[in-house]
Amino acid sequence: MTSLPFWNPVICIIAFVILIAIACLFISRGQKKYKKGTAQTEIFLSGEEPPAVEQRHIKSHNIYWGFFQTLKEYYDPTVRAHTGIINDFIIWLIAIAALTAVILLIASLT
């Protein structure tokens, strides 16, 4: 017996596969047909003309818009810090290493 988290992935996958089979069995009982090639298969956009397929999706950099918008006070300076200039990254590395060394020094003295 251990107080650490535990799980058995094999059992989990077996149960999941059984349940997939049950779900497939259930869905096979439903109506399979629909009217292909009619207005029924057009996407619903509140009566507006649907845009071209390639313009329907949100671009990947906008997927987390709500999250970035809410946490912009955190993300804006973080993004600014990522300049892509190697000299800046080296400065960050040296600064973090120095800070770590100071913390370890204080910890060893106490």
Added chain:
Amino acid sequence: MVVTSGTALGAVIGTIGFAAFGILCGLLYKGFDRKISAHMQSRIGPPIIQPFLDVSKFMIKDSVQPERALAWLYNAAPIVSLASVITVLLYLPFGGLTFTPILSGHGDLILVVYLLILPALAMVAGGFASSSPFATIGAQRKMVTMMSYEFPLAVVAIAIAWKLNQLYPGESVFGLAFIYSHPLWGHVGPAGIIGMLLLLFSIVVVTPGQLATVPFDIDEASPEIAEGLTAEYSGRNFALFYLADAAKMVAVGTLTVALFFPYDLSPLIGISGPVGSFIDFVFFLLKLFLVTTLTVTLTRVAVARLKVSQVPTSYWGATTAIALVGLILLVVPN
């Protein structure tokens, strides 16, 4: 572990039984939810069995697939969503300690917290695959919600396990059967009680996010994006999402009951045996009903929908802060 054909068959039958009962129970609670919320708004509302009628209707309606949809992913998403929710139920002490979870001993609280992400991820995949702008916006919003509520939920889970580890070192403190059989309320001081109440409040706030109900239903938001994720789903595919939603209500409610109300009635009234087990089972269903009514029905009637950008603030700000204070009050000796 030796797996005989008898135990394997028992596990399969048990899995089917849990799946059926979890879904039936979820649909029934959905019926109560609609009826109670209608009465709270001075409406008569649909009959309690309306969700059952809805599912039977969905099954006979055309299951339309949009022309430009990614067919295999669009059709697989509802199946994965339902299967993953029922998988979660197999780890939970559904029905109290009357029925040992089928997968008890093979997974724990942390696994359940992560497995609860799967149905939402399946819905996101289905939304993106349907090639609808409404569904795509819904999928984006769903991901934002998921990233937001996971943090406070993880804090609640860790807090309970941490306290149990203090009380019962070396025991299987992450196991849900262990958590259910070791209530914390009687083992903590006044500060611990306040901590537990704060953690309970946090999970009450997390639940509408998990179930995409008001005020955190930004991914569906009918007046704005016409049900969002499921805008293009119909017929049998939509029926599966509907069943997954019902079962998820049971799963999330059971998790709350297991963490915060793990009490049985039979020891108090001194009845044991099959009658005692039956009483405990009915008592569990009653607790589940009260939890779902509080976290889903009352909440969605009482408040309005939040904006997209307010959801992360609510979860990562206030809810997480409350959960962390609850954690500190619970684990600091008092």
